Amino acid sequence: xxxxxxxxxxxxxxxxxxxxxxxxxxxxxxxxxxxxxxxxxxxxxxxxxxxxxxxxxxxxxxxxxxxxxxxxxxxxxxxxxxxxxxxxxxxxxxxxxxxxxxxxxxxxxxxxxxxxxxxxxxxxxxxxxxxxxxxxxxxxxxxxxxxxxxxxxxxxxxxxxxxxxxxxxxxxxxxxxxxxxxxxxxxxxxxxxxxxxxxxxxxxxxxxxxxxxxxxxxxxxxxxxxxxxxxxx
Numbered sequence: 276x277x278x279x280x281x282x283x284x285x286x287x288x289x290x291x292x293x294x295x296x297x298x299x300x301x302x303x304x305x306x307x308x309x310x311x312x313x314x315x316x317x318x319x320x321x322x323x324x325x326x327x328x329x330x331x332x333x334x335x336x337x338x339x340x341x342x343x344x345x346x347x348x349x350x351x352x353x354x355x356x357x358x359x360x361x362x363x364x365x366x367x368x369x370x371x372x373x374x375x376x377x378x379x380x381x382x383x384x385x386x387x388x389x390x391x392x393x394x395x396x397x398x399x400x401x402x403x404x405x406x407x408x409x410x411x412x413x414x415x416x417x418x419x420x421x422x423x424x425x426x427x428x429x430x431x432x433x434x435x436x437x438x439x440x441x442x443x444x445x446x447x448x449x450x451x452x453x454x455x456x457x458x459x460x461x462x463x464x465x466x467x468x469x470x471x472x473x474x475x476x477x478x479x480x481x482x483x484x485x486x487x488x489x490x491x492x493x494x495x496x497x498x499x500x501x502x503x504x505x506x507x508x
Contacts, residue, residue, distance in 0.1 A: 277389045279327045286457050290392040295324045298399075301392060305400050308432055309407065312493060316407050320381045322399070324388040333385055349398040350385045351405035355414070379414070381406040393436060393462045397469075400432035401425045416504055423480025424500065427488055430469045430481065437462040 276282050283291055292298045302322050309316055330347040384402045386395060404425040408416070440459045472478030487496045487506040499507040 281327075281389060283389065287391045287461075290458060291389050292324065292392055292395045293388055295322060298322060298324055298386070298395065301396050302399065305396060305403055305432060308400070308435060309403060314407055316403060316410065318381055318406070318410055320403075320406050321383045323383055323385050324395075325385050327387060330385055330387055348387045348390070348394075349402045351402040351409070352382045352385065353379055353406070353409045354382055355379045379409045379412070381409050391458075391461060393433065393458060394465055396436065397429040397433050397465055401429040404428040411501075413501060416500065418476045419480035419483070420500060420504065420506060421480075422476050423482075423484035423506070424496070426469050426472075426477055426481035427484040427493075430466060430485070433462050433466045433469075437466070 292301065299322075306316065327347070330350060333350050333352065334347045384399065384406065386398055386402070390398070402425075405421070408421060408424075413421070437459055440462065469477075469481055472481060483506045484496070487499070487508070491499065491507050496507060499505070
């Protein structure tokens with residue numbers, strides 16, 4: 276039993292990630308996953324694994340989070356600043372005396388501690404997409420579009436992990452294959468949760484985003500979202 280009363284079975288406990296340091300290899304893996312899609316997150320975003328109470332408190336002041344489930348499991352914390360810059364009339368007589376530019380900074384990603392590796396990773400992949408969107412200037416998206424594309428990224432990461440586990444199981448020892456088989460089933464379950472979610476924002480948003488990515492590709496979908504704020508159909 277975890278400190279906050281949550282219970283883990285022995286199989287999930289084997290891969291549960293309990294603190295921020297332990298999560299760093301997984302964080303690096305997901306950063307590389309994004310880089311492989313030509314979607315590098317330029318800012319070095321702190322990752323913290325925290326207790327449930329800390330997430331619930333942060334949720335009260337931050338809207339970008341993986342919290343449509345009964346409890347909050349992940350949050351992307353960000354802040355936006357408006358910077359005033361002065362023009363130079365000596366160079367360009369048409370320059371405005373002052374110009375306001377917006378600058379967004381992602382301050383941290385928070386994940387609930389004690390979850391199995393694949394669930395932790397899927398939540399982190401989701402929150403990383405929030406960070407990528409914030410840093411790339413996607414600021415006025417509807418909830419279903421933003422959460423939908425974040426769920427698409429979580430689902431894509433799970434698919435990559437399940438494929439990797441399948442390859443390892445085919446060439447591994449019996450003991451590693453047995454656990455890998457269990458983890459693969461766990462990954463299939465988490466994928467199914469995303470696919471079958473009935474919520475209008477996360478579920479319908481995911482399905483609309485997935486359909487768009489299948490039809491137009493990930494980059495084409497992101498470009499369309501950037502221009503219109505909607506999924507292409």
